[in-house]
Amino acid sequence: MKFSFSNIMMVDHPFRPLALAGSTMDSKEIVEMMNVYGYLLAAANRAEPGKPVTAVVNLFALGWLNGVRGKMAVNSFINHHANHISADLLRTHNGSFIQAFRALIADEKLLLLPVSLSHFPLTAYTIKGAAAEDLKRTAAIWKELFGTPPPSIWLPRGAYMPGMDELLQQEGCQFVFLPNDAFPPDEQHHVQWMSPRGLDIFPYQYEGKQNDKESTVILYSLTGDNACRRFKDIDEERAPKLDISSVKRMIHFPFVYENMNKGQALITAEEIQRCDPIFYLKEEWDEKYVSAIFEAGGVFDLEWTYCVYASIYGLEEELTSAVDSLRYLLDGARKEFPDLDYAHQRMRLHYGVTMLSKKPSESVEEMEGAILLLTWEYPPNIVGGMARHVHGLAESLVASGREVIVLTASHHETPQYEVVSGVHIYRTGPLHKGEHDFLKQTSDLNLCLFQKGTELIRDYDIALIHTHDWLTGDAAVLLAEQQQLPLVSTIHATEHGRNNGLHNELQHTIASKEKALIAASDTVIVCSQPMKEELRVFYEAGEKDIYVIPNGVEFEANVSTHTRFSHIKPFIFSIGRMVFEKGFQTFFNIHLKDLKKENIQFIIAGKGPLLETWREEVKKRGLENKIHFVGYVSDEERKALFQTCEAAVFPSLYEPFGIVALEAMAFQKPVIAAATGGLKSFVLHKQTGLLFEPGNAEDLSTKLAAILDQPDYANELGINGHEMAKELYSWNHISAQTEKVYDQTVFIKKMEGVRT
Amino acid sequence: MIEEIVRLKSQNFSWEQIALKLSIPKQQVKQKWRRFMTKKMKLDVENELHTVFLSKERLYCKWHIHPLLLKAAFYCEKPLNTEVLDLRIFDVTDIYFNGTNAHSVTCIKVNIQDHCWTIKGLKQNRSYVCEIGYLTKNYIFWPILRSHPVHASYERNTDYIFKLRAAEEFYHHPFSGPSWIEHPDCLR
Numbered sequence: 055m056k057f058s059f060s061n062i063m064m065v066d067h068p069f070r071p072l073a074l075a076g077s078t079m080d081s082k083e084i085v086e087m088m089n090v091y092g093y094l095l096a097a098a099n100r101a102e103p104g105k106p107v108t109a110v111v112n113l114f115a116l117g118w119l120n121g122v123r124g125k126m127a128v129n130s131f132i133n134h135h136a137n138h139i140s141a142d143l144l145r146t147h148n149g150s151f152i153q154a155f156r157a158l159i160a161d162e163k164l165l166l167l168p169v170s171l172s173h174f175p176l177t178a179y180t181i182k183g184a185a186a187e188d189l190k191r192t193a194a195i196w197k198e199l200f201g202t203p204p205p206s207i208w209l210p211r212g213a214y215m216p217g218m219d220e221l222l223q224q225e226g227c228q229f230v231f232l233p234n235d236a237f238p239p240d241e242q243h244h245v246q247w248m249s250p251r252g253l254d255i256f257p258y259q260y261e262g263k264q265n266d267k268e269s270t271v272i273l274y275s276l277t278g279d280n281a282c283r284r285f286k287d288i289d290e291e292r293a294p295k296l297d298i299s300s301v302k303r304m305i306h307f308p309f310v311y312e313n314m315n316k317g318q319a320l321i322t323a324e325e326i327q328r329c330d331p332i333f334y335l336k337e338e339w340d341e342k343y344v345s346a347i348f349e350a351g352g353v354f355d356l357e358w359t360y361c362v363y364a365s366i367y368g369l370e371e372e373l374t375s376a377v378d379s380l381r382y383l384l385d386g387a388r389k390e391f392p393d394l395d396y397a398h399q400r401m402r403l404h405y406g407v408t409m410l411s412k413k414p415s416e417s418v419e420e421m422e423g424a425i426l427l428l429t430w431e432y433p434p435n436i437v438g439g440m441a442r443h444v445h446g447l448a449e450s451l452v453a454s455g456r457e458v459i460v461l462t463a464s465h466h467e468t469p470q471y472e473v474v475s476g477v478h479i480y481r482t483g484p485l486h487k488g489e490h491d492f493l494k495q496t497s498d499l500n501l502c503l504f505q506k507g508t509e510l511i512r513d514y515d516i517a518l519i520h521t522h523d524w525l526t527g528d529a530a531v532l533l534a535e536q537q538q539l540p541l542v543s544t545i546h547a548t549e550h551g552r553n554n555g556l557h558n559e560l561q562h563t564i565a566s567k568e569k570a571l572i573a574a575s576d577t578v579i580v581c582s583q584p585m586k587e588e589l590r591v592f593y594e595a596g597e598k599d600i601y602v603i604p605n606g607v608e609f610e611a612n613v614s615t616h617t618r619f620s621h622i623k624p625f626i627f628s629i630g631r632m633v634f635e636k637g638f639q640t641f642f643n644i645h646l647k648d649l650k651k652e653n654i655q656f657i658i659a660g661k662g663p664l665l666e667t668w669r670e671e672v673k674k675r676g677l678e679n680k681i682h683f684v685g686y687v688s689d690e691e692r693k694a695l696f697q698t699c700e701a702a703v704f705p706s707l708y709e710p711f712g713i714v715a716l717e718a719m720a721f722q723k724p725v726i727a728a729a730t731g732g733l734k735s736f737v738l739h740k741q742t743g744l745l746f747e748p749g750n751a752e753d754l755s756t757k758l759a760a761i762l763d764q765p766d767y768a769n770e771l772g773i774n775g776h777e778m779a780k781e782l783y784s785w786n787h788i789s790a791q792t793e794k795v796y797d798q799t800v801f802i803k804k805m806e807g808v809r810t
Numbered sequence: 811m812i813e814e815i816v817r818l819k820s821q822n823f824s825w826e827q828i829a830l831k832l833s834i835p836k837q838q839v840k841q842k843w844r845r846f847m848t849k850k851m852k853l854d855v856e857n858e859l860h861t862v863f864l865s866k867e868r869l870y871c872k873w874h875i876h877p878l879l880l881k882a883a884f885y886c887e888k889p890l891n892t893e894v895l896d897l898r899i900f901d902v903t904d905i906y907f908n909g910t911n912a913h914s915v916t917c918i919k920v921n922i923q924d925h926c927w928t929i930k931g932l933k934q935n936r937s938y939v940c941e942i943g944y945l946t947k948n949y950i951f952w953p954i955l956r957s958h959p960v961h962a963s964y965e966r967n968t969d970y971i972f973k974l975r976a977a978e979e980f981y982h983h984p985f986s987g988p989s990w991i992e993h994p995d996c997l998r
Contacts, residue, residue, distance in 0.1 A: 317865075
């Protein structure tokens with residue numbers, strides 16, 4: 055196979071995430087994907103620098119390969135297929151296709167460009183603005199993956215009309231490929247075409263499919279020698295023509311698409327109508343988007359675009375699933391209660407990009423200057439979870455290039471100032487360490503922090519103050535007010551929530567301090583949606599900008615293992631609401647006798663309408679010693695149960711995301727999950743867990759036996775799952791989101807300044 | 811109430827001032843205004859007539875007329891038949907179309923329930939604009955919505971020469987704007 059810039063490989067085999075979600079490393083989908091993209095890598099790797107292979111790629115697929123799932127799938131593929139054509143190259147790039155592509159692009163061995171994301175012909179959209187947005191989205195994903203604007207964007211079916219040159223230039227494109235139907239055949243060898251806006255145009259023609267024994271790519275060829283001039287070296291047989299001086303010639307034509315002159319249609323009315331429901335969906339959400347919380351914005355865009363993609367390719371099953379997903383997110387956003395966990399999961403597992411959107415029509419510039427983090431505790435002084443939280447945040451903020459100054463209470467035998475992993479740490483106060491009155495001691499500390507803070511603001515170029523909980527709230531509020539700095543506060547927990555109401559004076563005083571802090575903050579960060587609601591209801595924070603940045607699952611080393619159920623051993627654990635769609639009824643029909651570990655029992659926690667029904671069912675079947683519906687369990691108990699179980703089973707018939715399964719993974723437990731929705735997206739069969747057919751008790755029994763009979767295997771699955779959970783909720787992820795909040799806050803504060 | 815809020819808002823009163831004037835909480839003012847605006851926006855986006863090329867000689871028209879708009883139109887001008895709309899395709903090549911000066915016009919009767927139509931037999935290198943409306947009692951065409959103009963592809967691929975001068979002109983003096991029809995998403 056011979057490739058060069060004058061031949062364009064269209065590396066585009068339909069992206070089917072559902073098929074990929076249920077796949078193992080030997081399944082057809084993964085093998086095909088590895089072949090298509092692996093062969094491109096290999097071809098580019100063989101190319102001589104300056105004579106690059108040109109390829110057009112599907113960004114959905116590239117994003118998936120960049121996502122948590124994709125990376126895992128690639129790694130396990132190359133581990134098991136060590137001789138695969140791309141294995142060596144991928145290994146040198148940590149199994150990352152994107153890194154490998156980047157390296158080849160830098161060496162001028164590969165010229166890679168994306169098809170516009172939806173693959174919908176950009177002249178045929180029947181909603182205004184969709185074509186421009188499609189290009190914008192394509193470029194945004196490209197920038198996220200490759201760090202630069204795309205050199206060009208391939209136009210689906212070659213559809214082009216004037217004005218699109220401007221849209222492409224706005225996204226940073228330098229040239230565009232257009233079908234040769236629009237160009238005069240006699241002249242094109244001598245001229246370099248250019249649009250009236252100065253965008254270089256290279257005519258191409260369809261060459262046909264090229265079938266290799268391993269992969270199929272569609273080949274196009276550039277029809278003018280001019281194309282080759284982009285790179286000084288060209289194929290040998292074309293070299294002699296190099297000396298023809300290229301003449302730039304302007305060209306305007308009203309409309310073109312592939313095979314136009316052969317009388318073929320660009321698109322059929324049926325194809326457009328098939329997309330109509332999707333287009334309407336967009337109209338429904340444009341207005342909702344305004345009120346939706348900004349974090350979910352990117353996922354809307356991508357889900358919608360994928361719906362268009364699936365629709366134009368007629369991928370029925372994929373379309374249904376993507377529409378469901380989008381509707382689920384829209385429903386949440388409409389009720390101002392978007393499922394952010396699910397949204398983040400879709401982005402990180404499915405689409406492999408973050409695409410954090412900004413508020414519409416306001417572009418936020420990255421803030422300059424340092425961040426002053428105020429915290430009650432910081433390692434080595436660890437009392438609760440906050441020290442770990444601030445520590446993780448501070449270090450990953452530094453890793454992403456921000457200057458971070460931590461200001462915290464003094465701690466015996468630790469210096470007043472030190473730099474650890476790039477974080478400047480200052481420690482001061484309280485003056486009266488021995489004070490018994492907790493509130494007094496806190497006020498004492500705050501005054502010390504305020505004084506030191508004033509000093510630090512003088513010495514450092516501080517752009518923003520970020521405080522954690524009310525304990526350092528007073529100092530933060532005073533500093534922000536006095537120095538006119540934006541204030542962000544993270545509320546980890548509230549007094550109201552901790553005590554289930556406010557019952558004494560101390561609690562009231564603390565709550566009033568919390569209220570004051572929230573009121574004075576420009577932006578508030580909380581870890582969960584319920585927390586956000588709590589602030590709105592009990593803390594009069596209705597008008598505040600509250601951002602939810604999930605802490606995700608906790609990775610706790612020391613969890614007590616004692617519970618009310620310690621006598622039940624060994625056991626399989628499951629938890630969820632007692633409703634039909636959680637599928638706990640599947641447990642009744644598993645073949646308990648076939649399980650070699652006959653003494654195994656099942657603990658199923660959670661409350662809900664079906665709890666009593668199921669308890670009765672257990673009695674009716676005489677399974678009281680086997681299956682225990684234990685009802686509600688506390689936080690501590692839940693953790694202990696995860697910690698001590700043999701495996702966790704999630705038999706849901708329907709599950710939009712399934713964070714509990716991720717939680718089980720955090721405890722390094724093997725997970726057996728029904729192959730539904732969200733569960734399927736991170737329980738990778740035989741890699742990070744086992745999947746079974748939803749509702750199929752027989753299948754579940756087989757998988758249970760597989761886990762119970764092979765402890766080593768179960769252990770391996772648990773470890774892999776743990777890795778994935780860690781990857782999904784890493785500090786990098788959390789700090790990246792926090793940074794967006796900083797930028798937003800600084801921006802808004804600035805705008806306020808302009809207004810007044 | 812909402813008219814009052816909109817009026818005050820358009821006169822640049824702050825939320826606090828409006829709340830004070832109307833003696834309702836600020837949050838309610840904001841909420842009412844936001845609801846009204848989204849509703850209004852929805853009305854705007856729901857009325858549309860789009861035209862896209864399916865091939866070089868076929869044009870696909872898709873429209874949506876909000877029932878309120880239709881009602882308003884019928885109120886202004888009584889329709890001949892409330893069940894039938896008129897889709898018209900005007901050839902507007904090289905003219906400033908004013909409703910009466912088209913080179914040619916094609917009329918298509920569509921059912922009030924229809925929302926799309928494919929027009930065949932477009933001529934090459936001509937500009938078209940579509941309108942949807944109806945015939946009034948006096949048999950006069952009464953337009954409701956107009957589409958974005960479109961320009962059919964050239965007949966021969968050497969025809970680019972027609973606009974070569976204009977293209978070069980635009981390249982050197984982009985501020986005067988292009989003298990041809992562009993993609994509707996293009997800002998100009």
